[in-house]
Every structure is written in C-alpha cells, then in structure tokens.
Amino acid sequence: MTVRIERRLTQPHWLKVAVPAGSLVVAFFLIAIVLLATGHDPAATYRDLFEAAFTAPGALTQTLIGATPLIFTGLAAAAAFRMNLFNIGGEGQLYFGTIGASAAGLLLAGHSAPVLIVAMIVAGFASGAAWALIPGFLRAYLSTNEIITSLMLNYVAGLFLTYLIFDSHSYWRDTTSASAAVFPIGKVLPDAANWPTFGSSVVIPFGFLLGVVAATLLWVLYSRTRFGFEVQVMSDSPRAARYSGMRTRRKILAVMALSGGLAGLGGASQVGDFLHTLDADPKGLRAYGYGYTGIVVAALARYNPFAVVLIAFLLGGLQNAGAALQGPDFPSGLVGVMEGMILFTALGGELLVRYRVRFARRRPVVAAAEPKTPASEAAR
C-alpha cells in the first residue's frame, strides 16, 4: 500500500465546511488527550469552558468584548493574505491605532460625541495604515519581504508606546494627577469620547458593530468590485495581472494601507470602547497579542470576512472563558494550547481541501523510480 496525494482539480463546496468542522472535532479530541495525560477531566473542563464563555450570567458580554479586537485584526490579516501579502504587523498597526485615536480624542476635547467618535475612527484607521505603509512601500518599490519587516515593526511600535508613556513627557502622558506620580499612565480621554454600548442583558460594544460593518464592506470590496477582482488575479497569477496592465505596486500599497487601517480601527476601538486612555503597560493591551491571534482568526476563517466575525466570536469566548476560569482546575496556558491545537488541525485539514489522498497498491514501476535515500547518498 502507498499513500498518494493528488491535487484536486475542483474543490467541492461541502468540503470547505466539512473540513474546518472536522478539524475542530479532531482538535478537541487531541486536547482531551492532553488534559487526560496531565490529570484533568476533559468533559468537566469543556463544560466549564462552554458555560464561562456563553451561558453564565454576563458571559456573552465578556465574550463580545474579547471578540471585538479579534474581528479587526482578523479582517486586517484576511485583507492582506488574500493578495498573498503576509502582513503580520497587525499587532504594531493596532498599537498605532490606539496612539492615533487617543490623540484625536484628547485634541478635540470639548467637541460633541459624534464628532469625537468619527475623529477617533478616522485617526485610528489613518495611523494604522501609515505604519503598515512602511513594509508596504519597502515591498512595492524595493521588493523587500514584508513578512519580516512587518514583524520587526511590531516590536518597534511596542517600544515606541513604552517611550510615549514611560520615558518621555509626551502629549499622551498624564503628568498631573496623583496616581500618575506613582506609576506612569496616559491621560484619560473626555467622557464624550467614550463609545456607546447597546443592550442591557447582553451589552454590545459599539466597536463590535463597527467590526461587523467593516466585515460587510470588506466583503463587498473583495467580491463585488473591480478592486477586489484585481486583487484576486494578482494573488492567483501575478504574471497574468502584469500582462493585463494591472498596477501591482499601487495595489500593494492600497492593500497594505487597508490592512493596517483595519488593525488601526481595532486600536481605536480599544481606546474608545474599553481603555479610554493610551495603554502602554506591557501587562496590559500588549500582553494579549490581538494582532497575532487575528492571523489565526483569518486563517481559520479561510480569509472570508463574515467567517472572521464568527471565528472571532468563538475565540473571544475561549479567551474570555480562560480568563474567567483561571485557577487550579483550569491550568494557565490551556487557552494557548487549545488555540494552537485548533489551528494545527485546521492547517492540516487544508490538505484535504486542496488535495485528494489516495491509497493505492504499490506498483513496481513507481518503486523503481524512487530517489536514493540521503543515507545511501551520504555513504557514497
């Protein structure tokens, strides 16, 4: 018997749903093994997890709070990865979103809430986009690999944030209040800059709704416009795009700006919805790694904007439950293990979507054509 892997010529639609669902089942099965091996009861852990994420009082509200940033960073990754632009700088672009949005909120203090909110959204998007244009420009004009540059810039952005609050007397830093004398903090935004919430039993943050709107717009852009069509062609066949006269460089810049801007919106939402100040604490916003988790969200969603919202909701639930359950029965680190495991099975499952696995009897002709092993090669 040999295993042969052949590329599928057409990908059946049902597989695109069945494989992710199957991956999830396999992941939960594998995690159960890990839990059993370390002396925890998987059934009880899963039940607690589900309750803490979705059914306990107030759980849904917390899950929505956890999901909100993941929608934005997930959309940011999906927008860029669609064009095979591997922008993994969502983390740093989100930081710049918080810097821009908090600057707008502080500068326009005294204006009405709608003005402030719109200004924060615009400033957040613009700052994230500007930070993403650095790797975008390097990629478009100097063909420098955007993966590493965008990754490196995450750390530069994080250090810049620290500089603004901890090591300088920047505009964002609070230098007057009593608590600021003990531990450096950012200025608190005016009340009118707090984004509204909706609902009473389940509180929906404004940022979550903004994320759903952004997902819808991104879907329209990528599947209903010329822009989206050109992005699709460039990702499927860069050569065909060039021969048909599409402007690849401009498109790289546009897509990077869009991707960074979406991550920046995530930063604006963090400031407007939850933090109301510029948070530079290494144990605060920066510890959550929303930008990196967003890439996981986008990959699990297979870069579909609506699926991003759904996956962000589920992962937000997982993270919220992890934070709520933290204790002796729920080991720290389990959330990361679960996220990683789910992603591993989803990435592995992708093989089944793109390829067909066939079990065939070994034929002598095939065996004869096999290459030498490295061992026999090294022995010569």
Add this chain to the structure above:
Amino acid sequence: MNNSILVVIVASGIAYGTPLLFAALGELLAERSGVLNLGVEGMMLVGAVMGFWAVQTIGGPGRTTLVLAVLVAAIAGALVALIFAFLVITLRANQIVSGLALTIFAGAAGLSSYLGNDLGLADSPAEHQFEPVDPFGLADVPVLGPILFGQTWLIYVSWVLVVVISLYLNRTRPGLNVRAVGESPQTADAMGISVSAYRYAHVLAGGALAGVGGACFSLALTPQWVDGLTGGAGWIAIALVIFSFWRPELCLVGAYFFGAFQALPFTLQARGVTIAPELFQALPYLMTIVVLVIVSSGISKRRLGAPGALGVPFVREER
C-alpha cells in the same frame, strides 16, 4: 580597567547574546533547508521550562544534572518543532501561519505556561545553575579577562557549534546537500536528495538548538521559571539570521551585537546615564530591516541572498 564601561558592555553582550546565538544557529539550519520557522519563541520557552524542570527533579551532582537538563531542553525543543515540521513538510501547510500557530501553542500563554504550572516550577529557586568558569585563572587579565574567561560553559559550547555548523555547511556533502535543498528543491530532488528528509532533520535540529537557547535563560542568565521567561528573544533570533546573511560566523558577531543592545540600558542605568532605553532596544529590529532592504535590492542579491526556496513548500508532483 576591567570595570570600564566598554569591557562591561562587551562581556554582558556575550552573556545576553548566547541564547540568541543558539536559537539563531538553529533557525539558520532550518532556513538553509528552505523552511522559515516563526515558532522560535515557542520552542525556546518549552526548552526553558523543560530544562528547568530537569534541573529541579533529576538530582545528583550539579555538573551532570546541568548537562542532562540541556539535553532535555534540546529534546523538548525538537519535539515541538516536530509538530511544525509535520504540518509544513508532510501536509504542505503555510509556513508563516504554522510558525505563528506554533508560538501561540507553545508560547508564553500556551504549552510552556501549562507545563510550568502543572509541574509546579514557579517560585522555586534553582537547584543548580551554570556558574562562570575560569579554567586558566585568567579572568583578571586586563580587558580580555572578563570578556573571554569569566563566562559559563554554554558560551564555549556555542563557539564550537559555530565552527562545526560553518564547516558542515561549507565543507561536507550533507551540508552542501542542505544548501541545494534550500536553494532549489527541484534540482536537489533530481539529484536524488530526499528533500523532505533533509527538511525534517534541519527543522528538528533547529528546534533542539532553540530549546538549548531557552535553557540558557532558565539555567544560566535568569535561573528560575516565570511565564514568558525569554521575553521575545526568539523573535530577535529570527532577525539575527537575516542580519547575519544566513552565515554562522556572522551570527556570532550579530548575536553579541544584539545582546549588547539588550544589556546596554541596564549597564548605562547602573552608571547613572539616562538615555531612553527604547532607542537601544529598537535598534536590532531597525537594523534588521535595513539589512533586509540591502539583501533584497538587486545589487547584492547574488552574493548575500536568502535561500532561494525559503518559505516555499515543496510538492514533488508539481515541479
């Protein structure tokens, strides 16, 4: 004289650079075979936690325990790398997403934290740790003393490793084969080299070295266990591989350079000099970007370039 600022900076650069060097040499091996593994940070953390666990539980004379602990860390790192290798080599998954998944799986909020918690390692002082050695009694020699002789064994091991890997890649048949696999897997395959076997071997070796790099933290630099002990060193190691143009001997220089930048703020602070430390800490990342731009611009591509097939999955049926 041995307390002069330059000597202190170089000596601390070597101490802080050693974990970077181990991890970067490992990543270099993986990248030379054409696989970009962004999971270095995760592998380092698992190496760090398992190395620390070994030191706490094995018992026995300090020296043997420490050697065994380094071995345990290497095996742990390699096992974590095996997951990644299976995904990207056998299942042809996207290397970037898989590498990030590995860091999330194993990293500060993942497996390493889970293990540290389950094995009860936090808040316990280290049973043993690597002490600075002075085999020839030369640590008091001006200038060179503290730099070359007041260091731990791990540093001398890393120097040997640089020479071995350099010779391996340039002077041995398997080493040349690795480079062929990284530059053009199709050609290597036609030559009869098993691309996936070479890639598996070097990704696993990379994981093992990352594990040792992590153990440098938990057994020598900061002998303890806390979540996220390595503090982003894995990402600097990835930068370092590019900064050193994928060459082991330049890795050595680069590691001490980056290590010095990490240690510099503390050194300066101790002497009452206050310059924003973020500036120095950001420099390794900024310099890596500059180097990457130089590497990718047309002029230098031929001599300095990255492995040709870096990050590209090899599918034998689709040459």
